[in-house]
Amino acid sequence: MKNTSQLLRFITAGSVDDGKSTLIGRLLHDSKSIYEDQFLAISKTSEKRGMASVDLSLLTDGLQAEREQGITIDVAYRYFATPKRKFIIGDTPGHEQYTRNMVTAASTANLVIVLVDARRGVMVQTRRHTYLASLVGIPHIVLAVNKMDMVDYSEARYDEICAEYLAFAEQLGLHNITCVPLSALAGDMLVDRGENLNWYQGATLMELLENVEIDHDVNTTDFRYPVQWVCRPQTEDHHDFRGFMGRIEAGEVSVGDEITVLPSGRTSRVREIVTYDGNLQTAYAPQSITIRLTEEIDISRGDMFVKADYLPKVAKEFNAMLCWLSEMPLDKNRKYLVKHTTRTVKCLFASIDYRVNVNTLDQHPNSAVNMNDIVHVTIKVQQPLVVDNYDRNRASGSFIVIDEATNNTVAAGMIA
């Protein structure tokens, strides 16, 4: 079995003026994913607002509050499909609370479209978006040089912007970058090639989205299986059945494999891989399965099954990059909760080492942590967690921080 990755999750990053909503509207419109009643609704609104043509950006306007104010306030998810793939767009507004919203949408994305305005080129925001994309580890980046119609479809201008961007991306260690020139307004090089960019030989934006290779976006080598739920039916048919239910977050597992249960370190062998559709010989990430073991050992939710070939760390203290999401600043004197895979433990921030200025990428020795701040911290946890570096494994390298007093999710963490 092979993951043919028929589902691509992507986000767009850009300022309001970069034409982000128009780009999404255009992708939906030109791939015929807009329904007549939706189109009628935005046609009416465009007319009411005195616009000459239908404003496709209205398609991504969500809530009444936003429509009244003409802004978007949060992450919205859009869906469309072509015969090749199904797409989920995480749509984020391009202004206030940008960091928080982009990190949220980026956390599940395979790909980000970084939009720049061809007239303005690489801006401070472009660098910020790219840094955040690299922080959250979005595997693929497309630089979309938009508004080419405003620079007379100049190849030289496009080349200049791409060169500057690639040089910057190189500094961040980013490699999977593809550039594409386009005009979202005119529809050039999104779904159709158009007539105006004949000097460009590469793929259209839609072709890039349909064909980008994402099978290896998930770690396929290091088996990681956090136990979610223990199934003990205790019925006549299944009186001795004890199954460990979960989802394979990385790697694969076969019947007969020796597995280690962390943090206890006990070992056993896979006796059966059970699914509703029948038993499997081998299962792969991201399948949800049930594992039965040959030996009865004490296992509960929060434990992780791994294989001996690449072991994670069992840690009571670790470093992480943190994106603070809450309006209430981080309080170093308080204990918080960390939820990591299926385990939730109390934590303390042992040190706040530095804050990253997301515009300049400079590091500041600043100990106040406010909403939208990106900081490097050292975390101590009450019980050990089974962790990987986020770079190596997104699923076992990520966590959220919860404030017990409010029950709010106050931070997103990436283990470094």
Added chain:
Amino acid sequence: MNSHIFTHLDTLESESIHIMREVASECKNPALLFSGGKDSIVMLRLAEKAFRPCKFPFPLVHIDTEHNFPEVIATRNKLAADLGERLIVRSLEDSIKRGTIVIANPNLPRNPYQSVTLLETIAEFGFDACMGGARRDEEKARAKERIFSFRDEFGQWDPKNQRPELWDIYNTRVHQGENIRVFPISNWTELDIWQYIGRENLHIPSIYFAHEREVIRRGASVIPVSDLVQPNSGEKVEVLSVRFRTVGDVTCTAPVESTASNVEQIIEETATTRITERGATRMDDQTSDASMELRKKEGYF
């Protein structure tokens, strides 16, 4: 499964199973909202995949408007019985008798009042999490809702104050009296649902398939004639070949004209239709551009 590739349906299915297992593990007293409609039938299959050979670690709950299509209620009862799972039914009629719902005319659409009975049922059983079959592609307000959607004591949703949801690490914590609505099929589209019904060979109520039905045309809508909906003077009853894309209150659920009589034909029609699911079929969502948002703020699931 070894022989077939990991399709987008496999990805969505695994995600939904993962969500249901998180609910079962972390919530004290969850429930699964089940109406007998197509989305909740998909939810049942996902629950089977998530928990068998165990029993579901939650009951099925139906908030019954008693404005039903008989085929849907028959399917609801049969599926719950076949699975051997507990089905709790609470009716709007009970709330009306209690006086907590006051309606001028019993024949008018009842969807707006479902929230009342749902909240009463949550209080009666002390549910801290209710899983529902809503999807983000259905409607603009839903597109912004989290998979784990937090509600205050009044069951209200505050779209401006949602918890950030990162990766697939879900924050399930609530204070006493508050609860969460969980939408395991948030990322599915109408087309995915039909493809899954086809793939899993799920039994769904017959009214989803094309059939001859007496209808009346009112404005742009085609309305089914029933005990509750009779032609006004001057309205003509026609017999058309129709099917339902959504199933809700019988007085405000409109069918679409169709000859699709099996799942393959419905998939074909769904892939090429030019009208949204709710745009075509839910008269109550069309009263204003923000109807769903307002109802959700009031506690509608």
